[in-house]
Amino acid sequence: MLDNLSTHIRHALEVRYGVRAGCRLWRRFTPHYTFVHSSWLNQAEMETSLLSRQCLGRRRIPTLDKLRCETQAWQKWANRQRIWIRWRFTVPKVRAKFHYQPTGLTRS
Known part of the structure; x- marks a missing residue:
């Protein structure tokens, strides 16, 4: 992929x-x-970015065990917050970006 x-x-x-x-x-x-916009890869990159900014910041984590502890605590916090990602790249914007022209074909 x-x-x-x-x-x-x-x-x-x-x-x-x-x-x-x-x-x-x-x-x-x-x-x-994958799609250029709003792919699963973008979602993974966004979560990694959030983890980096909200959990780790500019700190140096001295051990792998400490890193696991910190990231697990952040993950639990983030899940409890139920934070949503609001996608701004909508279907009409996708169609405009890629110059979509309906073909008149329908699905059976």
């Missing part, structure tokens, strides 16, 4: 490893790209 970063393309492998090796490597993958 990949986000839409420009490095996740066959050409990037060809540049790095040469055309033959890059093509050979690319054939080993079946890429499944």
